[in-house]
Amino acid sequence: xxxxPSPLRSGTAxxxxxxxxxxxxxxxGGTGRGPWLRRLTPxxxxxxxxxxLLVLTYLPVANMFWYSVTDWDGLDKVKNFVGPxxxxxxxxxxxxxxxxxxxxxxxxxxFVQMALALYFATILxxxxxxxxxxxxxxxxxxxxxxxxxxxxxxxxxxxxxxxDTVLLAAGLDALVQQWTGDPEIANYSLAAVSVWRYxxxxxVMFLGAxxxxxxxxxxxxxxxxxxxWHQFRHIIAPSIKPILxxxxxxxxxxxxxxxxxxxxxxxxxxxxxxxxxxxxWMAFNRGMVGLASAMAVILLIIVLLVTWVQRRVVPDExxxxx
Amino acid sequence: xxxxxxxxxxxxxxxxxSVAMLxxxxxxxxxxxxxxxxxxxxxPFTLPASWTNLENYATAWTRGGMGLGFVNTFIVxxxxxxxxxxxxxxxxxxLDRFRFHGRRGVLNMFLLATLVPGVTTQVAxxxxxxxxxxxxxxxxxxxxxxxxxxISIYIFLQFMRSIxxxxxxxxxxxxxxxxxxxFQIILPNLKPAIATVVIIKGIGIYNEFYLPFLYLPDSxxxxxxxxLFAFKGPYGSEWEIISAAVVITIIPILVLxxxxxxxxxxxxxxGATK
Numbered sequence: 001x002x003x004x005p006s007p008l009r010s011g012t013a014x015x016x017x018x019x020x021x022x023x024x025x026x027x028x029g030g031t032g033r034g035p036w037l038r039r040l041t042p043x044x045x046x047x048x049x050x051x052x053l054l055v056l057t058y059l060p061v062a063n064m065f066w067y068s069v070t071d072w073d074g075l076d077k078v079k080n081f082v083g084p085x086x087x088x089x090x091x092x093x094x095x096x097x098x099x100x101x102x103x104x105x106x107x108x109x110x111f112v113q114m115a116l117a118l119y120f121a122t123i124l125x126x127x128x129x130x131x132x133x134x135x136x137x138x139x140x141x142x143x144x145x146x147x148x149x150x151x152x153x154x155x156x157x158x159x160x161x162x163x164d165t166v167l168l169a170a171g172l173d174a175l176v177q178q179w180t181g182d183p184e185i186a187n188y189s190l191a192a193v194s195v196w197r198y199x200x201x202x203x204v205m206f207l208g209a210x211x212x213x214x215x216x217x218x219x220x221x222x223x224x225x226x227x228x229w230h231q232f233r234h235i236i237a238p239s240i241k242p243i244l245x246x247x248x249x250x251x252x253x254x255x256x257x258x259x260x261x262x263x264x265x266x267x268x269x270x271x272x273x274x275x276x277x278x279x280x281w282m283a284f285n286r287g288m289v290g291l292a293s294a295m296a297v298i299l300l301i302i303v304l305l306v307t308w309v310q311r312r313v314v315p316d317e318x319x320x321x322x
Numbered sequence: 323x324x325x326x327x328x329x330x331x332x333x334x335x336x337x338x339x340s341v342a343m344l345x346x347x348x349x350x351x352x353x354x355x356x357x358x359x360x361x362x363x364x365x366p367f368t369l370p371a372s373w374t375n376l377e378n379y380a381t382a383w384t385r386g387g388m389g390l391g392f393v394n395t396f397i398v399x400x401x402x403x404x405x406x407x408x409x410x411x412x413x414x415x416x417l418d419r420f421r422f423h424g425r426r427g428v429l430n431m432f433l434l435a436t437l438v439p440g441v442t443t444q445v446a447x448x449x450x451x452x453x454x455x456x457x458x459x460x461x462x463x464x465x466x467x468x469x470x471x472x473i474s475i476y477i478f479l480q481f482m483r484s485i486x487x488x489x490x491x492x493x494x495x496x497x498x499x500x501x502x503x504x505f506q507i508i509l510p511n512l513k514p515a516i517a518t519v520v521i522i523k524g525i526g527i528y529n530e531f532y533l534p535f536l537y538l539p540d541s542x543x544x545x546x547x548x549x550l551f552a553f554k555g556p557y558g559s560e561w562e563i564i565s566a567a568v569v570i571t572i573i574p575i576l577v578l579x580x581x582x583x584x585x586x587x588x589x590x591x592x593g594a595t596k
Binding site: 039042045046048052059064120123129134135136137141151152155156196204257276283284289296299300 | 345346
């Protein structure tokens with residue numbers, strides 16, 4: 001997790017400095033306040049960051065746990081304790097369970113997304129003409145505003161829109177669908193839009209990992225008669241393992257926290273309601289803060305569990321934070 | 323022979339992917355130059371009759387409030403980015419240059435916070451923002467963008483290590499206090515990290531929809547993304563106007579991307595892997 005920078009150096013520097021200052025006869029301003037203030041300094045610098053962290057991350061999480069066992073509506077002065085009722089309702093009400101099912105579409109789609117990203121990252125890390133152009137085109141959608149993406153695809157998928165026109169021109173009339181209107185298909189369409197949007201980020205991350213491999217390793221492998229597939233299997237794959245692990249976590253938490261694309265494109269209608277759409281609707285339109293909090297707590301626990309399991313299964317030497 | 327086949331396959335796949343990426347955007351661009359009749363009568367692949375028909379753009383900019391949206395976005399971005407830089411750099415300075423009780427604990431607190439997806443906690447965060455009296459003010463967004471940005475702290479922390487401590491020590495011998503060291507040595511030397519944070523954060527704020535959607539219902543305070551979303555209502559059937567609004571939204575990001583490609587890639591690879 002950490003590299004241990006020598007604690008001595010900073011310690012001695014801090015201890016010496018006032019002495020040095022005094023020796024050179026500077027004003028006592030730096031020394032009069034002495035070691036006491038010096039020890040306080042890091043805390044003063046951390047005051048605001050930690051306060052914000054507590055108020056905007058930890059306090060909401062703690063409150064959420066508390067709300068989730070009450071029947072609070074978000075306005076009432078009193079919050080009645082109802083125990084596990086909300087949790088029971090999350091798991092027994094079919095409409096609530098549906099949102100978990102909907103996130104599976106996005107979850108499966110994220111593997112398609114990673115496979116595509118890996119394929120393109122691999123071919124673009126070898127010699128290709130116009131490399132930067134391809135790289136830019138594949139990555140750019142990730143930078144576009146989510147609302148804009150939703151509208152771009154509403155336009156593209158609407159009856160008689162771009163996709164239908166392409167299919168008709170290709171003589172594939174039978175394939176034309178109500179892409180976002182048919183509950184059987186809508187989730188596939190939305191998940192595909194999600195792939196279009198996020199593939200570029202995965203791609204750039206993989207590309208960065210592959211390019212950090214020393215070129216000489218490939219040369220050595222070529223001399224040993226390794227073909228492209230061998231190189232991928234034995235050189236590229238192991239080196240991007242940490243990034244793959246991270247992408248996997250992002251895939252899970254991402255597929256559970258999908259909001260913009262379905263909200264913009266279908267408003268959560270036609271069976272496309274996601275976890276976040278439902279939670280927002282519960283908490284802010286129906287005043288069921290208790291129930292919405294229970295949903296959010298479950299989501300948070302899933303994400304933390306997955307992360308924990310992933311860290312245990314793929315020990316990650318890459319993350320090094322101090 | 324096989325080499326030629328794989329090479330062909332490689333380029334065919336790249337071209338197909340590029341078409342898939344660009345076609346939906348291209349059709350929106352075509353549509354944005356069409357008149358209402360034209361949009362309804364022609365097929366999406368038909369080029370607009372006139373590439374100089376900017377009427378949809380004018381309508382979107384003024385009546386749709388896109389112009390105002392840019393102003394609002396910029397105000398929030400400017401305030402939040404200054405805050406993020408100061409907060410992130412201060413935290414990184416304290417954690418990298420000092421050894422103190424609770425340092426591990428603070429680090430772990432920041433680490434754990436990265437695992438909490440922001441969307442999950444909004445149900446409860448909303449109550450806090452409301453209690454602070456920030457609901458429906460720009461401050462709600464500014465405070466949230468500033469206070470929940472752990473990634474920036476990590477980027478600064480990573481970079482802080484590469485700033486030689488001898489610089490701090492030399493300044494101390496000169497009699498500089500910690501505040502002066504922070505402002506005159508640390509911040510100027512953090513420039514590359516600051517650039518990365520400005521880019522990632524800037525794109526993030528520009529594209530953020532969920533927070534303004536929740537906290538800023540007031541149409542005069544709307545940033546670009548919720549202003550764009552509002553087109554779904556009154557202009558719901560006027561796709562040529564919506565198309566123009568979408569293109570207006572994309573242009574600044576495209577320009578930025580063309581100019582800062584390298585930094586953007588680096589920013590996202592370093593930001594994502596921390």
